Amino acid sequence: MQEYRRQTAYLYAYDHGEQLRSAGFVKAEERGGQCRIALHLRCYCQPGEAAGKVYIYFYHQNRAVGILLGEIESRNGALEWQGSFSAEDILGKGVSFERTRGIWVRRPNGRDYVAEWDDYPVDLTRFVLYPSGGVRCIRCPWFGKCERSGADEADGRGKLYEGSPPAGA
Secondary structure, three states: OOOEEEEEEEEEEEEOOEEEEEEEEEEEEEEOOEEEEEEEEOOOOOOOOOOOEEEEEEEEOOEEEEEEEEEOEEEOOEEEEEEEEEOOOHHHOOOOHHHEEEEEEEOOOOOEEEEEOOOOOOOHHHEEEOOOOOHHHHHOOOOOOOHHHHOOOOOOOOOOOOOOOOOOO
16 A cells, blocks of 8 residues: 655744744645645735745754745635655655655745644744755755855856865855
8 A cells, every 4th residue: 555644734924033823724745656735825916926936844954944846826816836746855856755844935025934744833044945056065064154055056166075164264
């Protein structure tokens, strides 16, 4: 029999790092090596305005690292997103669904919405985006504390190695 797991979590609005109200929900389902996620946010955006981006996050070195899943769409008077990916390697980033802690939605208006699988409040100051330097940056002991964490692998500045000193050190 296939292994089946399901997560449901409430999306909470955050203002200046303080958890406010429930603003929607996320349903995640893992079956047969595939993970499907459906997100519904009770919010709206003006015509022509960008709705925002959806990230799935995991904890690494005391930071919540967000992996971009896609853009939210405005549908039926709400913001929604649906997608699927491999449960063992989310979008080729080397992170399994089992390691994730929740969903993070960033709106262009500066609002953040977070659904933690365990339904705990989160510290938004610890959220960072998955670095364009990839796995090498994640392994670096200075992850998130140097400009190299955000350096693009193809930017021609040379190789980054685990244990390399941070920029300016």
